[in-house]
Amino acid sequence: MAHFIEQIIYGLTVGSVYALIALGYTMVYGVMKLINFAHGELFTLGAFIGFVFLGTLSWGSYFGPALAIGLTAILVAGSTALAGHFLERVAYRPLRHSDRLAAVVSALGASIFLQNVIMVVWGAQYRAFNASLLPTVVWRIFGQSVSLVRLFVFLTAVIIMLSLYLFINRTRLGLAIRAAAIDQGAARLMGVDVSRVIALVFVIGPALGGLAGLLVGIYYGQINFNMGQMYGLKAFTAAVIGGIGNIPGAMLGGLLLGLLETLADAYVSGAWKDALAFVALISILIFRPTGILPERVAEKL
Amino acid sequence: MAETEKLLELKNLVVSYGGVEALHGLSLAVAPGELVTILGANGAGKSTTLMAISGLVRPAQGEIYFQGQRIDVLPSHEVVRLGITQAPEGRRVFGPMTVEENLRLGGFTRHGQDLGPDLERVYDLFPRLLERQGQMAGTLSGGEQQMLAIGRALMARPKLLLLDEPSLGLAPLLVKSIFETIKGINESGVTIILVEQNARAALKLADRGYVLDVGHLVLEDQAERLLNNPQVRDAYLGTR
Numbered sequence: 137m138a139h140f141i142e143q144i145i146y147g148l149t150v151g152s153v154y155a156l157i158a159l160g161y162t163m164v165y166g167v168m169k170l171i172n173f174a175h176g177e178l179f180t181l182g183a184f185i186g187f188v189f190l191g192t193l194s195w196g197s198y199f200g201p202a203l204a205i206g207l208t209a210i211l212v213a214g215s216t217a218l219a220g221h222f223l224e225r226v227a228y229r230p231l232r233h234s235d236r237l238a239a240v241v242s243a244l245g246a247s248i249f250l251q252n253v254i255m256v257v258w259g260a261q262y263r264a265f266n267a268s269l270l271p272t273v274v275w276r277i278f279g280q281s282v283s284l285v286r287l288f289v290f291l292t293a294v295i296i297m298l299s300l301y302l303f304i305n306r307t308r309l310g311l312a313i314r315a316a317a318i319d320q321g322a323a324r325l326m327g328v329d330v331s332r333v334i335a336l337v338f339v340i341g342p343a344l345g346g347l348a349g350l351l352v353g354i355y356y357g358q359i360n361f362n363m364g365q366m367y368g369l370k371a372f373t374a375a376v377i378g379g380i381g382n383i384p385g386a387m388l389g390g391l392l393l394g395l396l397e398t399l400a401d402a403y404v405s406g407a408w409k410d411a412l413a414f415v416a417l418i419s420i421l422i423f424r425p426t427g428i429l430p431e432r433v434a435e436k437l
Numbered sequence: 438m439a440e441t442e443k444l445l446e447l448k449n450l451v452v453s454y455g456g457v458e459a460l461h462g463l464s465l466a467v468a469p470g471e472l473v474t475i476l477g478a479n480g481a482g483k484s485t486t487l488m489a490i491s492g493l494v495r496p497a498q499g500e501i502y503f504q505g506q507r508i509d510v511l512p513s514h515e516v517v518r519l520g521i522t523q524a525p526e527g528r529r530v531f532g533p534m535t536v537e538e539n540l541r542l543g544g545f546t547r548h549g550q551d552l553g554p555d556l557e558r559v560y561d562l563f564p565r566l567l568e569r570q571g572q573m574a575g576t577l578s579g580g581e582q583q584m585l586a587i588g589r590a591l592m593a594r595p596k597l598l599l600l601d602e603p604s605l606g607l608a609p610l611l612v613k614s615i616f617e618t619i620k621g622i623n624e625s626g627v628t629i630i631l632v633e634q635n636a637r638a639a640l641k642l643a644d645r646g647y648v649l650d651v652g653h654l655v656l657e658d659q660a661e662r663l664l665n666n667p668q669v670r671d672a673y674l675g676t677r
Contacts, residue, residue, distance in 0.1 A: 327517030
């Protein structure tokens with residue numbers, strides 16, 4: 137039983153990272169009906185930029201760990217947002233009025249391009265994060281060991297997701313994003329500049345993905361140029377589980393996938409972990425392609 | 438109509454969809470305060486005309502002027518900012534959003550302004566919407582959705598309101614009440630272009646009317662005269 141609860145905590149931690157990445161897929165899909173295949177690479181980029189800045193900022197301990205991580209997070213979010221914006225301008229905007237397939241091919245191309253840029257800049261070998269950054273603290277809670285780093289990753293992801301949720305549901309711009317996702321034409325009739333909304337989701341999504349990359353770096357301590365492939369696929373699966381285009385769905389889907397994976401790892405076999413995740417993807421696509429959440433209220437004629 | 442009296446003017450508007458022309462050189466003008474109706478069968482180009490005015494479809498030829506400014510070159514959100522809003526065909530309310538969120542979106546262009554008085558005005562106009570304030574728009578009845586679409590279009594405080602088939606699919610009693618409300622909105626100073634298949638009701642309400650047939654303007658006259666025009670009676674008013 138104790139083992140089980142520990143697995144749950146572990147699953148929620150991994151799941152919260154999936155959820156954070158999944159939000160980028162789902163927001164872009166919601167507004168553009170396009171899977172941004174380069175999103176996984178923006179996640180990797182976030183990890184590497186985090187690696188660079190965290191190394192620099194904590195060096196010589198000018199900054200305490202909290203300040204170093206905080207500053208790094210801002211820099212990571214800012215630079216991946218910029219990269220996302222640039223990606224939209226170069227790879228997607230020129231194709232907005234062309235065939236859907238053209239945009240998909242462009243997305244795949246952007247993904248390969250970014251992955252190779254990251255490899256050329258930082259090399260193909262694994263890079264290690266500064267491991268002594270967060271003190272190795274382990275608490276015993278109800279007989280469970282919960283490490284500081286695990287709690288940090290989970291809570292940070294949850295706080296970011298809650299902020300996004302509030303932004304989407306409580307602000308004027310959030311309202312515009314939702315409107316553009318439901319009916320672009322109607323949103324334009326309301327005076328919403330849909331081009332700006334698209335630009336906005338291509339800033340928010342990559343920023344969240346980049347932050348997820350930083351969290352993975354801090355959590356596992358090592359990063360690699362093609363880590364975005366598997367994380368991207370998993371997060372995409374999470375987005376589909378929650379219903380692609382659905383923001384709370386992506387959060388829920390991420391957490392569920394994280395749980396499924398760690399439980400599979402613990403009670404079935406580590407070798408089957410990834411396979412089971414994709415069995416979940418295929419099952420959802422076959423049996424409930426709109427995701428596990430109740431379908432949106434249909435418009436009446 | 439003298440130049441200075443025109444709020445909106447369409448000059449030789451040509452619109453085509455994928456090589457097929459939907460409007461073949463339409464010209465029309467609307468004076469401030471007027472209620473003008475555009476009649477015609479399905480596919481006559483009525484909705485296309487409204488979408489071109491709102492900037493959602495680009496005319497291939499011709500020009501659109503609003504208060505003397507050329508607007509057919511502007512993006513749709515700037516057209517809204519200038520004071521033209523639309524309750525589109527099929528209502529197109531945001532189903533997974535609440536009634537109030539839909540209304541707030543209607544006031545999207547009025548950044549930083551208090552929408553409170555406008556919400557109140559819409560709820561005054563359509564008390565049903567106040568009862569449904571927190572409900573998802575997709576769960577409303579057709580009539581309520583139409584009220585929401587019109588209310589939403591009023592939130593931006595338009596000078597010109599475009600209404601596309603507001604009576605479509607509604608019970609006769611409801612149509613009557615919606616048309617009365619439209620008249621009231623017009624009397625409060627909002628210029629209206631009303632696209633309708635329900636020609637009789639629209640002509641009773643309107644000052645003037647235009648009749649389109651497969652993208653061509655075939656008739657243009659005072660509403661009363663159109664009501665009594667034998668050609669219109671046969672083609673659009675039935676033999677009641």
